[in-house]
Amino acid sequence: MVSAAVDEILSGLWARPDNLIPALQEIQTQFHFLPEATLRAVSRRFQVPLAEVYHVATFYNCFSLAPRGHHQIHVCTGTACHVRGGQRILDRVLKELNLTSSGTTADYAFNVQPVRCLGCCALGPIMRVDQRIYGHLKQSRIPRILERYRSLAEVAA
Ligand code: FES
DSSP: OOOHHHHHHTTSSSSGGGHHHHHHHHHHHHHHOHHHHHHHHHHHHHTEEEEEEHHHHHHHOOOOSSOOOOOEEEESSHHHTTTTTTHHHHHHHHHHTTSSSSEEEEEEEEEEEESSSSSSSSGGGEEEETTTTEOOOOGGGGHHHHHHHHHHHHHHO
């Protein structure tokens, strides 16, 4: 059964196949992943075969079929950031969150992923948390940044 929140998202969009991606984006934003029932609902609403909905949902890495953390952390490991310590930033984030590799924390507060370039290389090393960019980042700032987001996740829970 699809939740009322998904019904509301889908009813707010014209039932046309070109609204498939906007619908998935909105569901991803709200649920932090795409539950199977929502993919079926999207398929019905936009009259797009379920296989095509899955194809789109698995093609773009902004979508996830498994639950992701409340806050999305992307640490740049592209060349410009790498030479300025991007890997050490990633290692410190993982250590602070008790993760041995990229993924979601046990409490679903955070999901950590390395990325190849965030498009603002001059600010490296860079970490993006949700929509906010932290540039010229030093390892010593990471615990405080994460603590702020952890507090936000607890308030939202
Ligand atoms: S290499 Fe890090 S933002 Fe481009």
